[in-house]
Amino acid sequence: MFVFVIRRLLMLPIVFFGVTIIIVLLMQLLTPAQRAAAYVRSENQANQIPEIIRLYRLDEPWYVQYGLWLGRMARGDFGYSRTTNEPVLTTLRKRLPTTAELALLAILPVVGVGIWLGTAAALNRDGVVDQVVRVMSIVGWSLPTFVLGIWLLVIFYGLLGWFQPGRISTAFAIEMASGGFTTYTGFMVLDALLNRRLDIALDAVRHLVLPVVTLATVQSAQIMRVMRSSLLDALSEDYVRTARAKGLPTNVVNRKHARRNALIPVITLSGFVLIGLINGVVITETIFNYPGLGQWAARAALNLDYASVLGFAVFAAVAVVLANLLVDVLYGIVDPRIRYG
Amino acid sequence: MDAAPTPAFVERRTWLGRLWQAKSLRRFRRNPLAIVGLIIVLGFVVIATIAPLVTPLGRSCIRDLGLTAATAEAYRDVRHPSFWQLMFRTPDSCYRMPRVGFSPIPQNAEASGTRLGTTSQGYDIYYGLMWGARTAFRIGVLVVGIGLTVGILVGATAAYLGGWVDNLLMRFTDMVIAVPALVLALVIVMVLGNSIVNLMIAIAAVAWPSYARLVRGEVLRIKQLEYVTGAQAMGRRSFGIVFRHILPNAIGPVLIVASLDIGSIVLTAAALSFLGLGPELGYTDWGQMISFARNWILGPPGQPLAYWYTSFWPGLIIVLFVLGWNLLGDAFRDVLDVRGHV
Numbered sequence: 095m096f097v098f099v100i101r102r103l104l105m106l107p108i109v110f111f112g113v114t115i116i117i118v119l120l121m122q123l124l125t126p127a128q129r130a131a132a133y134v135r136s137e138n139q140a141n142q143i144p145e146i147i148r149l150y151r152l153d154e155p156w157y158v159q160y161g162l163w164l165g166r167m168a169r170g171d172f173g174y175s176r177t178t179n180e181p182v183l184t185t186l187r188k189r190l191p192t193t194a195e196l197a198l199l200a201i202l203p204v205v206g207v208g209i210w211l212g213t214a215a216a217l218n219r220d221g222v223v224d225q226v227v228r229v230m231s232i233v234g235w236s237l238p239t240f241v242l243g244i245w246l247l248v249i250f251y252g253l254l255g256w257f258q259p260g261r262i263s264t265a266f267a268i269e270m271a272s273g274g275f276t277t278y279t280g281f282m283v284l285d286a287l288l289n290r291r292l293d294i295a296l297d298a299v300r301h302l303v304l305p306v307v308t309l310a311t312v313q314s315a316q317i318m319r320v321m322r323s324s325l326l327d328a329l330s331e332d333y334v335r336t337a338r339a340k341g342l343p344t345n346v347v348n349r350k351h352a353r354r355n356a357l358i359p360v361i362t363l364s365g366f367v368l369i370g371l372i373n374g375v376v377i378t379e380t381i382f383n384y385p386g387l388g389q390w391a392a393r394a395a396l397n398l399d400y401a402s403v404l405g406f407a408v409f410a411a412v413a414v415v416l417a418n419l420l421v422d423v424l425y426g427i428v429d430p431r432i433r434y435g
Numbered sequence: 436m437d438a439a440p441t442p443a444f445v446e447r448r449t450w451l452g453r454l455w456q457a458k459s460l461r462r463f464r465r466n467p468l469a470i471v472g473l474i475i476v477l478g479f480v481v482i483a484t485i486a487p488l489v490t491p492l493g494r495s496c497i498r499d500l501g502l503t504a505a506t507a508e509a510y511r512d513v514r515h516p517s518f519w520q521l522m523f524r525t526p527d528s529c530y531r532m533p534r535v536g537f538s539p540i541p542q543n544a545e546a547s548g549t550r551l552g553t554t555s556q557g558y559d560i561y562y563g564l565m566w567g568a569r570t571a572f573r574i575g576v577l578v579v580g581i582g583l584t585v586g587i588l589v590g591a592t593a594a595y596l597g598g599w600v601d602n603l604l605m606r607f608t609d610m611v612i613a614v615p616a617l618v619l620a621l622v623i624v625m626v627l628g629n630s631i632v633n634l635m636i637a638i639a640a641v642a643w644p645s646y647a648r649l650v651r652g653e654v655l656r657i658k659q660l661e662y663v664t665g666a667q668a669m670g671r672r673s674f675g676i677v678f679r680h681i682l683p684n685a686i687g688p689v690l691i692v693a694s695l696d697i698g699s700i701v702l703t704a705a706a707l708s709f710l711g712l713g714p715e716l717g718y719t720d721w722g723q724m725i726s727f728a729r730n731w732i733l734g735p736p737g738q739p740l741a742y743w744y745t746s747f748w749p750g751l752i753i754v755l756f757v758l759g760w761n762l763l764g765d766a767f768r769d770v771l772d773v774r775g776h777v
Contacts, residue, residue, distance in 0.1 A: 112610035116619075123626050232468070236758035240709045240725055241750040246730070248746055252732045253739045326684055373617040377706055381729070391618070392710045395625045403622055408616045 095286040106415050111370070118160045124400075126152040132173040132401035167408075173401025177394040182405040185390060188242065190409075191280025193386035197371050199302060204367060208314040209360065212321025213353060219326065227318060234315030239374050243381035245310040250304060257304050259383045266294050306371045309374045312366045320363050325356035341386040354428060360396055361424050368417040372410050453687035463766050472762025479756055483568040487521045490562045493533030499526035530566060531717050533559040541731055541742045550745045555729040558717060562745060564752050565640045571756060574635055574704045575697030581639035583693050586646025587682065593647070594654035605651070608644040616641040617706060624712040631714040638703050646693055653685035695767055698760025705753055721756075724749035 121129055130146040139146070147153055151162055166172075172182035215227035250257045262270070262282060269275070278288050283302070286295035299337045328334065329352050375388035383389070387406060394402035463469050470777060492500075497507050500517040510517040521529065534557040535547045543552040550561035593604040611619070623637035657663065658681060666680050707713050708722030716723070727745060734741030 107614050108606075109610060112607070113614055116610065116614070117622060120622060120626050184675075232758070232761065236754055236761050238705065238753055238757060240706060240722070241753055243748055244728055244746045247732045248740070248743065252734065257738075310554055329512060369615045372615040376621070377709065380710060391621065395621050396711045398625060400625070403625055407614065407618050407622055411614050414613050414615060 101323065103419070106345060106412070106419075107118060107417050110408070110412060114164070114408060115160060117407055118156060118163060121159075121400070121404075122156050127399075129400065131176075131398070132404075135174050161415075172405045172408075175390075175394065175402040175405070177390060177397050177402050182401050185402065186387070186405055186409060187383065188280075189387045189390055192282075192384070193375055193388060195281045195283070196302065196305055196379070196384065196386060197375060199306045200313075200371060200374075201367075203306070203310040204371075205364070207310075208317025209321050209357075211314075212318040212360075213325055215318070215322045216325035216329065216356075216405070217348060224322075227322065231315040231318040231322075236310045236317065237311055239308055239312060239377045240381060242311055243304070243378055246308060247381065248305050257300055259301075259304075259381075261298070261301050261384055263293070263297050263301075266297055270294070280327060297366040299380075301384075305378050305384055308381070308403045309378045311370065312374070313370050315362060316367065316370075317360060321356065321360050324359040328352040328356040331355070357428050358425070361421055364424075365418050365421040369414055372413060466509055466766050468659070468762050469766030472764075472766065474758050475755055475759030476763055479568050479759065480572070482565060483572050484522075486565040486569050487525070487529065490565050491533065491559075492529065493531060493562075494586075495531070496526060496529035496533075499528045518725065525569075530570060530719050531718055532566075533564045534717075535559055541745045543744060551748050554724060554745045555730060556717075556727070558724075558727070560724065563719045563724050564721070564748060567721045567724070567749075568753070568756075570631070570718070570720050571701045571704075572697075574631070577702050578635050578639045578642060578700045578704075579693050579696060580641035581635070582696075583646055583689070585639070585643040586693075587650050587686070587689070589643070589656050590647035590650030591677050591682060591685075594651040594658065595673060595681070601651075604647075608647050609631060611641065611644045614641075620703065620707055621710070621712060624707060629712060629715060631718065634704055634707060634713050637707070638700055641703075642700060646689060648686060649689045649692060653689060654681050657681050657684050691767060695760065695764035698757050698764065701760075702753070702757055721749050721753050725753070738741075 126147045129152045130143050130150065133146050133150055134140065134143070152159065154162075158404050170183055172186070174180075175182045175185050178185045211227045211230070215224040218224050241308050247259065251259065275289055275294075276285070278285050282298040286292070306421055329348075331352075332432045334347060334351050337351045338344070372388075375386065376392050377388070378384070379386045379389035386401070387409065391403055391406035393399075393408070492507075492510070497510075500510055500520055502509055502517055509515045510521050520526075533541070534734060535549055535553050536557040538553075538557055539555050541552060541554050542557075544550060547553045547557075547559075549559045551564070552560050554560055554563075589604050589608065593601040618697065619641050620637040623640055624633055627633040627636065654677070663676060663680055666676050671680075704713065705720070705722030705725070708720050709726045711726065713722055714720050728742070728749065731742035731745045733739070
């Protein structure tokens with residue numbers, strides 16, 4: 095197992111190089127002056143573009159540029175984000191916990207509700223629960239993130255006024271900016287609790303409800319579907335019948351014999367769920383004006399802010415590779431037959 | 436299962452009837468959800484086809500059809516050349532939503548005199564929805580076409596040549612898959628610039644790897660069959676074997692899987708368009724219409740749902756479109772799987 099993890103970690107740089115090469119090749123479609131924009135920090139520098147091109151050697155062949163770009167990245171120079179008016183690396187660091195808070199909170203219902211309802215549906219095949227879950231999963235699966243998000247806002251913000259977009263109410267934001275609030279983790283809810291401010295924590299939770307629901311709906315519908323069908327497959331296996339014939343209680347058979355085997359396809363799917371979450375974060379954060387990485391990337395793309403979009407793309411690729419590694423490790427835990435030679 | 440039908444009975448069936456009775460489609464026919472999906476998708480095909488005839492065309496569209504104010508209704512006549520031009524060589528200006536005034540505030544159906552109201556800037560929602568179906572199919576079919584072509588070339592080359600070519604091409608494919616689709620498409624549209632063509636290029640660029648993998652698998656399987664060895668023994672050139680002997684047999688399942696992707700492709704396009712990285716402003720495109728609605732979530736004080744139509748109609752039509760393709764795709768994957776097991 096340990097050797098396997100190490101080996102997969104060695105894959106990381108290969109994927110990293112591949113993805114960055116694709117991106118740098120795409121950048122060759124731009125003129126050197128457009129590429130130079132990634133390093134412009136203020137309007138005053140607009141007339142220094144020829145110097146910037148010379149300084150960063152942006153008119154060289156692509157492989158030279160790629161080498162230079164890698165070198166700068168290694169030194170922590172990802173370029174300058176015009177969208178947030180700070181270095182790209184700073185923005186990545188600042189906004190990563192914000193997005194992570196949203197994504198982690200969304201994973202819980204995705205996995206929890208998805209597996210729970212999928213199991214319930216399969217165990218009550220063709221019963222009421224099953225029919226309800228099947229309709230839910232088909233509808234949820236077909237609700238695009240941006241449509242669901244807008245509709246939720248119309249109902250729960252426009253009509254009922256229960257939740258607001260954004261990350262925190264303005265009053266609290268001003269109070270936090272004026273000092274007295276220590277940022278420990280960057281996770282708003284956790285930080286508020288550590289600061290012993292229950293009111294801020296509750297406010298943060300109120301702002302998280304709609305984005306989490308939006309982000310989780312499509313993905314949990316997928317998990318529900320796969321869990322249901324793979325558990326149905328597992329329940330019809332011979333070893334399940336044997337276990338029942340031995341006189342084991344039904345819930346032990348269901349839990350230990352059937353569900354454990356049924357989880358394998360679900361784990362495969364969860365790798366895709368993570369990719370789906372990264373795609374979803376871009377849209378969800380944009381709709382709810384939630385100041386995370388996704389909102390930054392979408393705004394940057396509109397501003398033609400290349401440095402920021404590239405920073406986000408590299409981050410996304412690394413996140414996907416790490417997620418796939420996690421999925422492979424989970425395989426080994428759920429299914430001891432899988433050996434990593 | 437059934438008794439052998441009499442020859443006279445068989446002859447009366449059309450090819451469509453025979454297809455419908457085919458064994459592989461039996462599961463499909465018995466699945467009510469699949470039928471619902473089929474009806475929804477066919478409904479959208481009808482909408483896309485008749486959109487020009489059921490919407491009030493804009494002035495620039497009429498002008499580009501070569502019609503004047505006096506002959507503005509001539510396009511409704513099948514005998515008039517403008518009818519056929521509108522149907523098959525549609526001027527680009529017809530894909531722009533006509534504007535009822537230029538008010539930044541949405542207007543409901545009564546106030547604007549349109550069927551479903553206008554979004555901000557006076558764009559006609561009904562027109563956008565109907566013509567949006569055309570845009571959706573255009574995007575879906577073209578992207579699948581481009582993606583398939585690239586996927587088939589890459590997959591077949593990798594599988595047939597094998598060795599380091601296979602390794603190189605497939606590792607490249609893996610890398611493209613490793614980047615989340617929306618993020619890569621975002622980078623491509625940003626670099627190429629906003630337009631419907633660039634949007635399609637970007638989505639095709641993220642769609643081809645899965646087709647390449649599929650084609651490669653199929654070609655590898657068929658490569659083992661005797662008749663390919665036979666063709667090799669007869670001294671046919673490699674590319675002749677791939678394109679004349681292997682691909683025609685490998686392409687069936689790939690074509691089906693790819694065409695079922697139209698739903699998710701249109702969804703990706705709408706998502707990019709929602710983010711502002713789609714066609715130009717005013718293009719009949721569902722994603723853009725949803726993004727217009729973003730600013731009208733809150734109504735004026737006292738009327739919280741005043742602008743409900745700006746987000747409800749475009750949202751509903753996207754959900755229906757995706758639902759139809761999902762139901763259809765699910766059923767077809769079932770059918771294909773059954774064939775795979777037998």
